Amino acid sequence: MGEYEEIANRFAELSGEQRLEILLKLLDKQTKISTIAKELGATIPEVYRNFERLVNADLISKNPDGSYSITSLGKILGSQISTVNFLLRNKKYFKNHDFEQLPLKFIHRIGVLDKGEIINGFVKVQERCNEIYENAEQYIYNILFEVPYTPDVMEILIKKLTDRTKIRSIFSESAIIPKERKFMIDKMGFKEYIQSGAIERKMKKDVSTIVILNEKEAGIMFPTNGEVDVSKAIFSKDPLFHEWCLDYFNYNWDISDSFREAKLK
Incomplete structure (x- = not known):
């Protein structure tokens, strides 16, 4: 043979x-x-x-x-086969989005994202992200490029922190930071939670794939031609989908640098 x-x-x-x-x-x-x-x-x-x-x-x-x-x-x-099915079922999405920057061990498991739902449009994507924040009980983990410091998001996070929900964030060194960020952090008392360890932060030189999750659900945004795209995302409550996103977050957390405020522009 x-x-x-x-x-x-x-x-x-x-x-x-x-x-x-x-x-x-x-x-x-x-x-x-x-x-x-x-x-x-x-x-x-x-x-x-x-x-x-x-x-x-x-x-x-x-x-x-x-x-x-x-x-x-x-x-x-x-x-x-699940991997092939996932790629073929979402071939329109992956025509303009890629995951080549992922470590090979995550590409090998990409088929577990098959149970995800693709959401189109910045507003709808942000609404689903807010739902993940609102539904969190134990933790909120995210890898961020654009940092939303709008009052509605900040209020959700403050409420969760008050309820003892932990937050871990990985920021891109080139993160897009709105001008009102410092004012909102000071006004809403985020410094206290940072000092107590309820909020933990790290930084990564390059971020192109965005992940947002709590202990039950997750969302992921793949880049377009290497550039971050937050107008389209895949969301799911499927356990294997969630496990993939959690593993990807933890992998990045382990290799990220300490948070340095001066790096943010």
Whole structure:
């Protein structure tokens, strides 16, 4: 067998739409043939044949109770299919947005963002960001390029800080800072929370991908031609989507520098 022949054979088993659907459904949980047949609106003999092909390809296995589970090999291939599905489903978005600047370990997991909803328009994106702030109970984490110091955002953050919600922010060294920033910080008492450690801040030389999350939901904004774009974003409450965004934030937090006020223009 040639170097790539076995790989080609594995993918050939996934070339059928029904087999592909079966594999992706088994990614979520084990199931029985009758259940899948009902969900797909197909006959049991037809679905059985496709189950057998997937078993013979070592992509799924039969359990003692008659149900089927995905194998380790199946999980790996299935996760890659999720990535392709995510990119194809959002090909219009990724025609003008890129994630090439991401570390490779995050690109490998990009398919978990498949459950996200794309929001268009600066106002709608900001509204969803505010909802993430408002819904936070334990923490608010964000990587920021443009810093919104509007009264409505500041009031939300002050309320959350009063409720003992922690805030961690990573600022770009070239962050766009409105003129009223210092006045709003002094007026609303943010210095007290900074000094107490309720607000923690760091800085990063270059920020192009924006992330905003609380303990339950997250949003991400990919750049356009390397430039920050806050007019389009992907949001979700899906646990895997959230985990990806949290991991990405923590990765950047660990490699960011200490916050220096003088760096902000």
